[in-house]
Amino acid sequence: MKKVIVAGAGIWGCTLARRLAEAGREVLVLEKRPSIGGNARCAVDPETGVEIHLYGSHIFHTHDAAVWKFARRFTEFNGYQHKVLVKRGGKVYHLPLGLTLVNKFFGVELAPPDLEAFLTEERRAEIFDAFFRGYTGKQWGRPPESVDPSVIRRVPTRANYDTNYFNDLWQGIPADGYGRLFERLLDHPAISVECNRAFSLKNAAEFSGSVSDVFYSGPIDELFSYKFGALPWRSLRFETETIAVADFQGTSVVNYADAEVPFTRIHEFKHYHPEGRLKASGAVSEGRDWGWASGKTVVTREYPVQWRIGDEPYYPVNDGESARLFARYREEVAAVNGGFAADGMRLTVGGRLGGYRYFDMDQAMADALQTEIGTEGATRP
Ligand SMILES: Cc1cc2nc3c(=O)[nH]c(=O)nc-3n(C[C@H](O)[C@H](O)[C@H](O)COP(=O)(O)OP(=O)(O)OC[C@H]3O[C@@H](n4cnc5c(N)ncnc54)[C@H](O)[C@@H]3O)c2cc1C
The missing domain is CATH 3.40.50.720 (NAD(P)-binding Rossmann-like Domain)
Structure with missing residues (x-):
């Protein structure tokens, strides 16, 4: 055969x-x-x-x-349940666009039924400018001004406190x-x-x-x-370093929304194995500690770059x-x-x-x- x-x-x-x-x-x-x-x-x-x-x-x-x-x-x-945080103007917020982010950003205490009416075109534009314009500009290599504000209308909104990044089962x-x-x-x-x-x-x-x-x-x-x-294609460059602290940013991914910060995200991989922390603390006896016992951590900064033949294609x-x-x-x-x-x-x-x-x-x-x-x-x- x-x-x-x-x-x-x-x-x-x-x-x-x-x-x-x-x-x-x-x-x-x-x-x-x-x-x-x-x-x-x-x-x-x-x-x-x-x-x-x-x-x-x-x-x-x-x-x-x-x-x-x-x-x-x-x-x-x-x-593991994925959460993404976003740093902007020195403050850290939870994505996606839901009550946690909106309440912190505008300093309000909205309940679920209030969100839709609160998010006027003007406020959506403010959110877009703060969290998405710089990031999207960096990701696709375009000046932030050129990013179409209509993108914000497509950013899904959640009228709840669910900060789980994915909607999947x-x-x-x-x-x-x-x-x-x-x-x-x-x-x-x-x-x-x-x-x-x-x-x-x-x-x-x-x-x-x-x-x-x-x-x-x-x-x-x-x-x-x-x-x-x-x-x-759009390509990426990764800068990876080992740092002598147990936990660098307290979560697996932080997006950097400010256009002046040259990278888009910092990944801290040990957070993908929360069970490793239990192993390192002795709370469970089975499995690996996935770096939680080392007292060190590994982080990667992600830089979008223009793609040329021979580079790794990403998007x-x-x-x-x-x-x-x-x-x-x-x-x-x-x-x-x-x-x-x-x-x-x-x-x-x-x-x-x-x-x-x-x-x-x-x-x-x-x-x-x-x-x-x-x-x-x-x-x-
Ligand atoms: C930055 C980034 C983050 C992502 N994060 C997620 C995520 O969190 N969750 C998720 O579900 N998906 C994620 N994805 C998508 C995920 O990477 C893809 O779904 C997956 O890689 C698709 O698998 P593939 O087999 O099609 O391609 P690939 O994984 O690219 O595999 C193709 C393989 O073909 C090999 N190859 C190429 N040319 C030849 C050749 N001529 N002969 C033999 N071999 C060859 C390559 O070396 C490669 O090993 C992410 C993608 C990116 C860019």
Whole structure:
């Protein structure tokens, strides 16, 4: 039976590899980087024991029952509930836009029924200027003045004191770390993994005759050597440091809304494992302390930067022009499939880089769970 190649070992590729293996296929996973996990990859810091999120904070959250069921086959979650604080003008507020933020900012004590009437156009504009204009300007590299105030109308409002950042039914951090989640996803006798090996159309010929399908989740424009030009992305630069204090900011993420502060956020990763604090204090005997016993902490400052070919792509810049460019690359995928058909091969391009879209992890997993995997020998579309 012919093999299947899964190119890219992020959450999309690992989910597909597992599905394919469980459907009876032999799977070869090729990953360009030295290790699996894609942008959700974390590493446990040997000095402190803190689990560092190497590509920015990643919290698993979903209300998709099929995704939650699938993910929990490979990990337990620790029950972490995400809160985001925002610092502005030297004061710290709770996001999202709800009673906690509004009451503190305007110095009032509103009850839930009062909020809607209180948030006049003028007050919404004040909130927008204070908390969103500078941040959005930094994030997308535009002068704060150019950020459209209509954005504020789309910022969801909560007429309550719920400061949980996500509206999802389920969330958490893998209880024994993201690394183990990815290892377990690929731990199947029919899956073999080769890291430091990139798939390209140039090396596709070597698989001819032995491979039926390629599922590729690298950048779609890179696959075609940027022949129509590069799809635009926003990139990030991370500055990480270990600090000799037990707790630096008292929470996992603080956004910095002031335009003068050059970074957008500070991540303090040990807060993603509140159970580690219980372990360090001796209140529980099981599990790891995730850095809480070290007396130190690890923080990362996040700086948005302009993306160029070769940089890590983070956020797609979705506009009419990039949509047209993406459509041209999709046509190329169809053309490749025309050529591959003679060899009985098929190319499927997906994931956040292949699909040129912002995907949360649960959406990437859901997409991989729904992607058509076909069967060996079946008629190709
Ligand atoms: C800053 C930031 C924070 C985020 N936080 C969250 C969060 O809190 N919660 C959440 O749910 N989601 C979050 N996300 C989204 C999350 O990162 C994505 O959902 C996830 O990475 C999508 O997985 P993927 O497999 O599609 O892509 P990736 O994780 O990017 O994996 C693609 C893989 O393909 C490999 N590859 C590329 N080219 C090739 C090639 N030619 N051959 C072989 N391999 C190749 C890459 O090295 C990579 O390992 C965040 C995203 C960003 C940018």
